Amino acid sequence: MKIEFLLNGNKTELEIEPQETLAQVLRDECRLTGLKVSCDVQVCGACTVLVDGLPVSSCTCLAYEAHDRRVETIEGLASPEGQLHPLQQAFIDEFAFQCAFCTPGMIMSAKSLLDENETVSEEDLIHHMDGNICRCTGYLPIVRAIKRAARTMGKAAPEQS
Numbered sequence: 663m664k665i666e667f668l669l670n671g672n673k674t675e676l677e678i679e680p681q682e683t684l685a686q687v688l689r690d691e692c693r694l695t696g697l698k699v700s701c702d703v704q705v706c707g708a709c710t711v712l713v714d715g716l717p718v719s720s721c722t723c724l725a726y727e728a729h730d731r732r733v734e735t736i737e738g739l740a741s742p743e744g745q746l747h748p749l750q751q752a753f754i755d756e757f758a759f760q761c762a763f764c765t766p767g768m769i770m771s772a773k774s775l776l777d778e779n780e781t782v783s784e785e786d787l788i789h790h791m792d793g794n795i796c797r798c799t800g801y802l803p804i805v806r807a808i809k810r811a812a813r814t815m816g817k818a819a820p821e822q823s
């Protein structure tokens with residue numbers, strides 16, 4: 663079957679098999695290998711991409727569901743000139759990864775939070791990110807990175823005393 667969708671801002675047409683997942687199509691057909699497949703059962707968040715701005719586990723989303731939708735992956739975040747998205751820069755500045763297997767999914771999930779909200783508190787972000795698992799960092803640097811990006815984007819909620 664044929665699907666058409668907007669992939670990182672580019673109109674994209676593909677011939678797919680009905681049973682193919684979005685993760686398979688993005689990685690194998692589109693060569694966008696930033697998203698990672700780990701659990702393959704919608705538990706870890708490593709495969710997170712945005713579909714119409716919302717985080718989706720691409721390992722369990724069938725590719726045809728992306729038809730006529732807007733899909734964003736980690737590869738689409740930096741500007742064409744190479745300027746990193748504030749989240750990407752904050753993850754570097756806060757050393758918020760070790761093996762980095764979880765990082766693309768973490769960043770895409772955090773992007774949806776920051777895109778959808780005017781202000782984001784630490785409590786909001788911890789709640790929002792609870793579907794993304796990291797085996798390396800202990801999470802604190804990731805929380806710091808998302809808070810840093812929120813400040814950069816003018817979306818940090820005032821700290822509670």
Ligand code: FES
Binds near residue numbers: 700701704706709720
């Ligand atoms: S690989 Fe998709 S949620 Fe874990």
Ligand code: FES
Binds near residue numbers: 763799
């Ligand atoms: S940095 Fe290794 S799983 Fe998160």
